Amino acid sequence: MTERVVITGASSGLGQAAAEEVAATGRHVVLACRDADRGAAAADEIRARVPDASLEVLELDLADLASVRAAAKALLAGPPLGALVCNAGVQVVGGIRRSRDGHELTFATNHLGHFLLTRLLLDHLAEAGRIVLVSSGTHYGPRRSMGFPAPHWENPSALADPELSVLDDSPRSGRIRYATSKLANIYTTYELNRRRNGRRITVNAFDPGLMPQTGLARDYPDRFRRLYGRIAPVLVRAVPGVRSVARSAADLSWLVTAGEPGVVSGLYFVGRRPRKTSDESYDRVRALELWEFSERLVSE
Numbered sequence: 551m552t553e554r555v556v557i558t559g560a561s562s563g564l565g566q567a568a569a570e571e572v573a574a575t576g577r578h579v580v581l582a583c584r585d586a587d588r589g590a591a592a593a594d595e596i597r598a599r600v601p602d603a604s605l606e607v608l609e610l611d612l613a614d615l616a617s618v619r620a621a622a623k624a625l626l627a628g629p630p631l632g633a634l635v636c637n638a639g640v641q642v643v644g645g646i647r648r649s650r651d652g653h654e655l656t657f658a659t660n661h662l663g664h665f666l667l668t669r670l671l672l673d674h675l676a677e678a679g680r681i682v683l684v685s686s687g688t689h690y691g692p693r694r695s696m697g698f699p700a701p702h703w704e705n706p707s708a709l710a711d712p713e714l715s716v717l718d719d720s721p722r723s724g725r726i727r728y729a730t731s732k733l734a735n736i737y738t739t740y741e742l743n744r745r746r747n748g749r750r751i752t753v754n755a756f757d758p759g760l761m762p763q764t765g766l767a768r769d770y771p772d773r774f775r776r777l778y779g780r781i782a783p784v785l786v787r788a789v790p791g792v793r794s795v796a797r798s799a800a801d802l803s804w805l806v807t808a809g810e811p812g813v814v815s816g817l818y819f820v821g822r823r824p825r826k827t828s829d830e831s832y833d834r835v836r837a838l839e840l841w842e843f844s845e846r847l848v849s850e
Contacts, residue, residue, distance in 0.1 A: 552604060554631050555806060556580040556671075558612065558664065559638025561588040564684070564758055567799030568635065568806075570596045573603035575807050577632065582610040582621060584638075612638055612663025613649035615848060622670035630676035633806045636664040637684045639731070643724035646712045653710045653847070656724070660731035661840075662710070665738060666848040678750050682805055683739050685755040685818065688729035690828050696760060701730035703836065706843035709734070736818060736827055737837040738844075743816030752815040755827075756805055758798035759820070793821075 555572050559565035560581035573579045573596060583589030589607035597603050608624060611617040625631065639660045649658035668681060675681070691700030699722060708714040709730065717723040739755040746753065801821045817824040818831075830836075 552576070552578045553633070553676075554578045554580060554629065555633040555635065556582055556608075556625065556631060557635040557637055558582045558610060558667070559584075561585060561592045564795055564798055564802065565635075565637045566592045566596070567795045568637065568802045569605070570600060570603070571799050571803035572806055573605060574600050575803070576604075577807065578604040578606070580606050580608050580625070582608045582638075584609070584611045584613075610667075611650075612659045612667070613651075613655060615651050615663070615666060617650075618663050618666045619670065622667055625671060626674050630674055631671060631679060632676055633680040633682070634668060634671055634675065635682045635684070635802070635806060636668065636735075637682075637802075638664075639684065639728075641724065641728040643721040645719045645724075648712075654712050654715075654727065656727040656731050657709045657734070660728070661734040661738065662844060662847060664735075665844045668738075668742065669845075669848070675751055680751065680806055681742070681753045682802065683735045683753075683755050684802070685735040685739070685757055686729070686732035687757050687759065687820070688725075689733040689736060689831060691729075695729075699726045699729060701733040702726050703730060703733065703830065706840050710843075710847065733828070733831060734840060736831045737833075737840050739818070740816060740832070740834075741837040741841045746815070754805060754815060755818045756802055757818065757820045757825070758802065759793035 555577050557565050557569050557572070557579060560569045561583040569579045569581055569592070581589045581593055583592070586607055586609040593605045593607055596605060608621055609617070610621040640656060642656050647655040649655050651658065653662060664683065688695045688698045689701055692698060702717065704715055717726060736755050739753055743753040804822055805819055818827045819825070
Protein backbone atom coordinates (compact mmCIF):
# COMPACT_ATOMS: atom_id res chain seq x y z
CA MET A 551 0.00 0.00 0.00
CA THR A 552 1.32 3.44 -0.96
CA GLU A 553 2.15 5.53 2.09
CA ARG A 554 0.00 8.66 2.46
CA VAL A 555 1.64 11.93 3.47
CA VAL A 556 -0.49 14.98 4.35
CA ILE A 557 1.08 18.42 3.84
CA THR A 558 -0.82 21.54 4.86
CA GLY A 559 -0.38 24.75 2.92
CA ALA A 560 0.70 22.80 -0.16
CA SER A 561 -0.72 25.12 -2.82
CA SER A 562 2.43 27.26 -2.99
CA GLY A 563 5.85 27.96 -1.53
CA LEU A 564 7.53 25.46 0.76
CA GLY A 565 4.44 23.26 0.99
CA GLN A 566 4.11 22.80 -2.76
CA ALA A 567 7.84 22.24 -3.24
CA ALA A 568 7.92 19.70 -0.39
CA ALA A 569 4.88 17.93 -1.85
CA GLU A 570 6.78 17.56 -5.12
CA GLU A 571 9.85 16.21 -3.35
CA VAL A 572 7.84 13.69 -1.34
CA ALA A 573 5.77 12.62 -4.36
CA ALA A 574 8.98 11.92 -6.25
CA THR A 575 9.77 9.23 -3.64
CA GLY A 576 6.65 7.30 -4.69
CA ARG A 577 4.48 8.28 -1.74
CA HIS A 578 0.89 9.45 -2.13
CA VAL A 579 0.70 13.11 -1.14
CA VAL A 580 -2.42 14.86 0.12
CA LEU A 581 -2.22 18.59 -0.61
CA ALA A 582 -4.29 20.10 2.20
CA CYS A 583 -5.13 23.64 1.07
CA ARG A 584 -7.49 26.42 2.06
CA ASP A 585 -8.26 27.10 -1.62
CA ALA A 586 -9.03 23.85 -3.43
CA ASP A 587 -8.68 25.45 -6.87
CA ARG A 588 -5.19 26.68 -6.06
CA GLY A 589 -4.41 23.25 -4.68
CA ALA A 590 -5.53 21.63 -7.93
CA ALA A 591 -3.35 24.04 -9.91
CA ALA A 592 -0.38 23.18 -7.70
CA ALA A 593 -1.03 19.47 -8.24
CA ASP A 594 -1.05 20.02 -12.01
CA GLU A 595 2.30 21.83 -11.79
CA ILE A 596 3.79 18.96 -9.77
CA ARG A 597 2.53 16.37 -12.26
CA ALA A 598 4.11 18.32 -15.10
CA ARG A 599 7.50 17.75 -13.46
CA VAL A 600 6.77 14.38 -11.80
CA PRO A 601 4.45 12.61 -14.28
CA ASP A 602 3.81 9.59 -12.07
CA ALA A 603 3.13 11.65 -8.93
CA SER A 604 0.28 10.27 -6.80
CA LEU A 605 -1.60 13.31 -5.51
CA GLU A 606 -4.94 14.42 -4.16
CA VAL A 607 -6.24 17.79 -3.00
CA LEU A 608 -8.09 18.20 0.28
CA GLU A 609 -9.83 21.42 1.25
CA LEU A 610 -8.64 22.56 4.67
CA ASP A 611 -8.96 25.98 6.28
CA LEU A 612 -6.91 25.92 9.46
CA ALA A 613 -8.58 29.12 10.66
CA ASP A 614 -11.95 27.33 10.71
CA LEU A 615 -12.17 24.49 13.23
CA ALA A 616 -15.20 23.01 11.47
CA SER A 617 -13.13 22.80 8.28
CA VAL A 618 -10.33 21.08 10.19
CA ARG A 619 -12.77 18.50 11.55
CA ALA A 620 -14.25 17.88 8.09
CA ALA A 621 -10.80 17.39 6.57
CA ALA A 622 -9.78 15.03 9.35
CA LYS A 623 -12.98 13.02 8.88
CA ALA A 624 -12.14 12.59 5.19
CA LEU A 625 -8.62 11.44 6.00
CA LEU A 626 -9.81 9.02 8.68
CA ALA A 627 -11.93 7.29 6.05
CA GLY A 628 -8.77 6.14 4.26
CA PRO A 629 -5.86 3.88 5.23
CA PRO A 630 -3.48 4.88 8.04
CA LEU A 631 -1.26 7.89 7.39
CA GLY A 632 2.47 7.67 7.03
CA ALA A 633 3.17 11.30 7.88
CA LEU A 634 1.60 14.64 8.71
CA VAL A 635 3.47 17.84 7.86
CA CYS A 636 2.04 20.94 9.59
CA ASN A 637 3.45 23.56 7.25
CA ALA A 638 0.80 26.20 6.51
CA GLY A 639 1.23 29.59 8.16
CA VAL A 640 0.29 33.25 8.01
CA GLN A 641 1.98 36.47 9.08
CA VAL A 642 -0.47 39.31 9.66
CA VAL A 643 0.95 42.84 9.70
CA GLY A 644 -2.15 44.75 8.56
CA GLY A 645 -3.91 45.08 11.89
CA ILE A 646 -5.65 42.48 14.01
CA ARG A 647 -7.66 39.79 12.26
CA ARG A 648 -9.69 36.96 13.71
CA SER A 649 -10.45 33.43 12.59
CA ARG A 650 -13.93 32.15 11.80
CA ASP A 651 -14.10 30.96 15.41
CA GLY A 652 -13.12 34.38 16.77
CA HIS A 653 -9.50 33.66 17.69
CA GLU A 654 -6.52 35.83 16.69
CA LEU A 655 -5.73 34.71 13.15
CA THR A 656 -2.00 34.02 13.52
CA PHE A 657 -2.53 31.90 16.62
CA ALA A 658 -5.54 30.17 15.05
CA THR A 659 -3.79 29.27 11.79
CA ASN A 660 -0.21 28.61 12.83
CA HIS A 661 -1.00 26.80 16.08
CA LEU A 662 -4.60 25.96 16.91
CA GLY A 663 -5.74 24.53 13.57
CA HIS A 664 -2.67 22.33 13.38
CA PHE A 665 -3.12 21.31 17.01
CA LEU A 666 -6.66 20.08 16.33
CA LEU A 667 -5.68 18.36 13.08
CA THR A 668 -2.85 16.53 14.81
CA ARG A 669 -5.05 15.48 17.72
CA LEU A 670 -7.72 14.10 15.37
CA LEU A 671 -5.26 12.20 13.18
CA LEU A 672 -2.81 11.01 15.81
CA ASP A 673 -4.39 7.61 16.38
CA HIS A 674 -4.69 7.14 12.60
CA LEU A 675 -0.95 7.51 12.12
CA ALA A 676 0.71 4.25 11.13
CA GLU A 677 3.29 2.73 13.43
CA ALA A 678 6.62 4.37 12.58
CA GLY A 679 4.70 7.37 11.24
CA ARG A 680 6.02 10.90 11.41
CA ILE A 681 4.73 14.30 12.42
CA VAL A 682 6.67 17.43 11.46
CA LEU A 683 5.72 20.93 12.61
CA VAL A 684 7.30 23.71 10.57
CA SER A 685 8.58 26.33 12.99
CA SER A 686 11.00 29.22 12.46
CA GLY A 687 14.23 30.73 13.70
CA THR A 688 12.21 33.84 14.58
CA HIS A 689 11.55 32.16 17.92
CA TYR A 690 15.17 32.89 18.90
CA GLY A 691 14.77 36.65 18.70
CA PRO A 692 16.54 39.34 16.62
CA ARG A 693 20.14 38.30 17.29
CA ARG A 694 19.56 35.02 15.46
CA SER A 695 16.74 35.97 13.09
CA MET A 696 18.20 38.90 11.17
CA GLY A 697 16.46 41.55 13.25
CA PHE A 698 13.01 39.95 13.33
CA PRO A 699 11.39 40.86 16.68
CA ALA A 700 11.43 38.27 19.43
CA PRO A 701 8.35 36.35 20.52
CA HIS A 702 6.39 37.71 23.46
CA TRP A 703 4.83 34.87 25.41
CA GLU A 704 1.62 35.56 27.28
CA ASN A 705 -1.07 33.50 28.93
CA PRO A 706 -2.54 31.39 26.11
CA SER A 707 -5.90 33.13 26.56
CA ALA A 708 -4.18 36.40 25.55
CA LEU A 709 -2.54 34.71 22.57
CA ALA A 710 -5.98 33.66 21.37
CA ASP A 711 -7.79 36.91 22.18
CA PRO A 712 -6.14 40.21 21.13
CA GLU A 713 -8.28 42.13 23.61
CA LEU A 714 -6.44 40.38 26.45
CA SER A 715 -2.98 40.90 24.95
CA VAL A 716 -0.52 43.70 25.63
CA LEU A 717 0.27 43.78 21.90
CA ASP A 718 -1.43 46.38 19.71
CA ASP A 719 -2.47 46.33 16.05
CA SER A 720 0.85 47.64 14.66
CA PRO A 721 2.89 45.80 12.01
CA ARG A 722 5.60 45.16 14.61
CA SER A 723 3.08 43.49 16.92
CA GLY A 724 1.96 41.37 13.97
CA ARG A 725 5.51 40.15 13.49
CA ILE A 726 5.80 39.45 17.22
CA ARG A 727 2.63 37.37 17.04
CA TYR A 728 4.17 35.40 14.18
CA ALA A 729 7.37 34.71 16.15
CA THR A 730 5.28 33.74 19.17
CA SER A 731 3.23 31.28 17.11
CA LYS A 732 6.47 29.64 15.99
CA LEU A 733 7.50 29.29 19.63
CA ALA A 734 4.09 27.69 20.22
CA ASN A 735 4.92 25.17 17.47
CA ILE A 736 8.03 24.15 19.39
CA TYR A 737 6.15 23.84 22.68
CA THR A 738 3.62 21.64 20.88
CA THR A 739 6.37 19.49 19.37
CA TYR A 740 8.03 18.88 22.71
CA GLU A 741 4.77 18.25 24.57
CA LEU A 742 3.44 15.89 21.89
CA ASN A 743 6.71 13.99 21.95
CA ARG A 744 6.32 13.49 25.69
CA ARG A 745 2.81 12.12 25.07
CA ARG A 746 3.77 9.40 22.54
CA ASN A 747 3.09 6.76 25.24
CA GLY A 748 5.59 4.34 23.80
CA ARG A 749 4.30 4.52 20.24
CA ARG A 750 7.00 4.22 17.60
CA ILE A 751 6.27 7.51 15.89
CA THR A 752 8.43 10.59 15.55
CA VAL A 753 7.48 14.17 16.34
CA ASN A 754 9.95 16.85 15.24
CA ALA A 755 10.04 20.56 14.45
CA PHE A 756 11.63 21.92 11.29
CA ASP A 757 13.20 25.32 10.65
CA PRO A 758 13.34 26.04 6.90
CA GLY A 759 15.43 29.17 7.38
CA LEU A 760 14.59 32.57 5.95
CA MET A 761 12.99 31.96 2.55
CA PRO A 762 12.31 35.29 0.82
CA GLN A 763 10.79 33.51 -2.18
CA THR A 764 7.66 32.33 -0.31
CA GLY A 765 4.32 34.08 0.16
CA LEU A 766 4.66 34.81 3.87
CA ALA A 767 5.07 38.51 3.10
CA ARG A 768 1.74 38.67 1.25
CA ASP A 769 0.17 40.83 3.96
CA TYR A 770 2.94 43.42 3.63
CA PRO A 771 2.44 46.61 1.53
CA ASP A 772 2.71 46.16 -2.25
CA ARG A 773 5.83 48.32 -2.48
CA PHE A 774 7.66 46.22 0.09
CA ARG A 775 6.63 42.96 -1.57
CA ARG A 776 7.85 44.12 -4.99
CA LEU A 777 11.21 45.17 -3.55
CA TYR A 778 11.49 41.97 -1.52
CA GLY A 779 10.76 39.89 -4.62
CA ARG A 780 13.52 41.63 -6.60
CA ILE A 781 16.21 41.17 -3.98
CA ALA A 782 15.18 37.63 -2.93
CA PRO A 783 17.54 35.83 -5.38
CA VAL A 784 20.46 37.96 -4.17
CA LEU A 785 19.69 37.20 -0.52
CA VAL A 786 19.57 33.47 -1.23
CA ARG A 787 22.99 33.54 -2.87
CA ALA A 788 24.78 35.94 -0.56
CA VAL A 789 23.39 35.84 2.99
CA PRO A 790 24.12 32.95 5.39
CA GLY A 791 20.94 31.47 6.83
CA VAL A 792 18.85 32.48 3.83
CA ARG A 793 17.67 29.47 1.84
CA SER A 794 15.93 28.81 -1.41
CA VAL A 795 12.53 27.15 -1.34
CA ALA A 796 13.97 24.20 -3.26
CA ARG A 797 16.72 23.59 -0.72
CA SER A 798 14.39 23.79 2.28
CA ALA A 799 11.82 21.57 0.56
CA ALA A 800 14.47 18.91 -0.05
CA ASP A 801 15.45 19.08 3.63
CA LEU A 802 11.83 18.85 4.77
CA SER A 803 11.21 15.88 2.48
CA TRP A 804 14.29 14.19 3.92
CA LEU A 805 12.94 14.60 7.45
CA VAL A 806 9.64 13.04 6.38
CA THR A 807 10.99 10.14 4.31
CA ALA A 808 14.62 9.29 5.14
CA GLY A 809 16.38 7.48 7.96
CA GLU A 810 14.99 4.92 10.35
CA PRO A 811 11.43 5.85 11.34
CA GLY A 812 10.36 6.06 14.95
CA VAL A 813 13.85 6.67 16.33
CA VAL A 814 14.81 10.35 16.32
CA SER A 815 12.02 12.33 17.96
CA GLY A 816 11.44 15.49 19.94
CA LEU A 817 14.08 17.51 18.11
CA TYR A 818 14.32 20.81 16.23
CA PHE A 819 15.95 20.49 12.83
CA VAL A 820 17.63 23.32 10.95
CA GLY A 821 18.04 21.83 7.53
CA ARG A 822 19.08 18.25 8.25
CA ARG A 823 20.76 18.81 11.61
CA PRO A 824 19.17 18.96 15.07
CA ARG A 825 19.77 22.20 16.91
CA LYS A 826 19.16 23.53 20.41
CA THR A 827 16.18 25.86 20.56
CA SER A 828 15.87 29.02 22.67
CA ASP A 829 16.09 28.67 26.44
CA GLU A 830 12.45 29.64 26.92
CA SER A 831 11.30 26.95 24.47
CA TYR A 832 12.14 24.25 27.04
CA ASP A 833 9.67 25.61 29.60
CA ARG A 834 7.50 22.57 30.37
CA VAL A 835 5.01 24.58 32.39
CA ARG A 836 4.26 26.79 29.42
CA ALA A 837 4.07 23.82 27.07
CA LEU A 838 1.56 22.02 29.29
CA GLU A 839 -0.47 25.19 29.83
CA LEU A 840 -0.65 25.78 26.06
CA TRP A 841 -1.63 22.15 25.43
CA GLU A 842 -4.42 22.12 28.00
CA PHE A 843 -5.76 25.52 26.92
CA SER A 844 -5.75 24.43 23.28
CA GLU A 845 -7.65 21.27 24.20
CA ARG A 846 -10.35 23.41 25.80
CA LEU A 847 -10.57 25.70 22.76
CA VAL A 848 -11.05 22.88 20.27
CA SER A 849 -13.44 20.80 22.38
CA GLU A 850 -16.93 20.59 20.91
